[in-house]
Amino acid sequence: MIEMSNYMRKVLKEVPTLKVFDFSQYVSKIPGIIKFTIGEPDFDTPENVKAAAIKSIEHNRTHYAPQRGAAGLLQAISTTLAKKYDLHYDPATEILVTNGVTEGISSAITAVTNPGDVILVPTPTFSIYTPDVMIAGGTPIEVDTSKTGFKLTPALLQEYLDKYGERVKAVIFVNPSNPTGVAYSQAEMNDLAALIKGKPIFAICDEIYSELNYDGEYSSMAKVIPDQTILANGLSKSYAMTGWRIGYLCAPAKVTDLLFKVHAFAVTDIATFVQDAAEVALRDGDKATKEMDAQYVKRRDYMYQRLTAMGFKCTQPMGAFYIFAKIPPFLDQDDSKLIYQLANEAKVAVTAGSNFGKGGEGYLRFSYATSLDQIKEGMDRLARFCTEAQNK
Incomplete structure (x- = not known):
């Protein structure tokens, strides 16, 4: 039998998959995990937008x-x-x-x-x-x-x-x-x-x-x-x-x-x-967007304060909904290994900075596109993990 994949474009064997999504799928199987991985708003699409799509379908705009x-x-x-x-x-x-x-x-x-x-x-x-x-x-x-x-x-x-x-x-x-x-x-x-x-x-x-x-x-x-x-x-x-x-x-x-x-x-x-x-x-x-933005700012400020208190050195995010945090010295500096440790032991999922190319090594990306309650619980879990690591 011929292995036909060997005859496809050679560069495709060098092209990586989206590791952010690969890891998110992995952690989704962990019961009780809190995910700060994917940059997806936890808000629902505004009602007027959904209604417009329904109306369009009803009018056979298909x-x-x-x-x-x-x-x-x-x-x-x-x-x-x-x-x-x-x-x-x-x-x-x-x-x-x-x-x-x-x-x-x-x-x-x-x-x-x-x-x-x-x-x-x-x-x-x-x-x-x-x-x-x-x-x-x-x-x-x-x-x-x-x-x-x-x-x-x-x-x-x-x-x-x-x-x-x-x-x-x-x-x-x-x-x-x-x-x-x-x-x-x-x-x-x-x-x-x-x-x-x-x-x-x-x-x-x-x-x-x-x-x-x-x-x-x-x-x-x-x-x-x-x-x-x-x-x-x-x-x-x-x-x-x-x-x-x-x-x-x-x-x-x-x-x-x-x-x-x-x-x-x-x-x-x-x-x-x-x-x-x-x-x-x-x-x-505009109204829905402004309401979501106000929530993102609250989440950002809370997460930034908590991470900083734990010893993470964070960029001050001006936009989007991510915090890029330098791993503190008392944790494993290999970000690609640390994310699995955090997921399995602390039940907190974040993204390895090395997934984002040169200069990302030794960092973690936290998405705050999730509810403030989830963020608070996730930060509590992470704080306990950090305290245990420091006391070892």
Whole structure:
């Protein structure tokens, strides 16, 4: 018998699975576990959004949708970006509705990457960008930002631009960041943009957490180099719509035309009733979003205080819903081993920092996208574990 898997694309054997989800599945089998792993809001999708989807189905909005997106949703995206962020995209030519930001990012990376092209991926970061580049045939280069406050600085960016020269095709920006929760100011974005402005380098900007930016201003490459920016965003996090799989890409019209080709052949279109629901979320969802944000801030502040008291050195998250914490010296410094120890002995599940690339080793990511009661109980369990470890 021929082992046909040996004749598939060789790079796929090097592409890792999403370890965050692998571990989450593992801990889900542990009775009584408290999970701070997956970044999924514990809130339900707002009632008016669910009602819009039901109404759409009842009106038989269940056939093929326009491949670029339904006209109503495209206009709602355009209006929202202009109103909230002062970003202006033509709904007919510069916006593309995608199957969540994950597909949008994959389509963007595939569309810009030729064999041998270098894509710079500042790390620690969520673990989709490097595999996407590998699958697209490019060369992902991780840029460790752990020594610069988990932010890409102009000096660090220039170092890699000098090293890889004309091979650099794009730089990934995730703002606010997963897993660190840090956010760039517009001044910081402007300084970084100055280094690639006018060069054939794309800024691929994942802004899925833009609505969950509590302490800073909205900032984006799209404000300063819109002609070189591919902006990705969606409704999963801010509107508690993870399972709806609805996102979008924004870029200049000629770029969007080519992004569309990758998207259309892979996905065809996005369910019409899902787009109808997303339109309602964008047009009439601010109240629900603000209520969720207020809860996230309370959870963040409580978790940050508890972790700090236990001896964890934490980044001060400005957005998203994660705390990235340095493992204290009295615990096992191997984060990939420690997470199993915590899960099995303390019944607390967190994510290993090394899952997020270079610079994440020795850290743990805590998601506070769960109830305050669960957070309090989880922190109590972790505190007992830390006390026992110190007394050994």
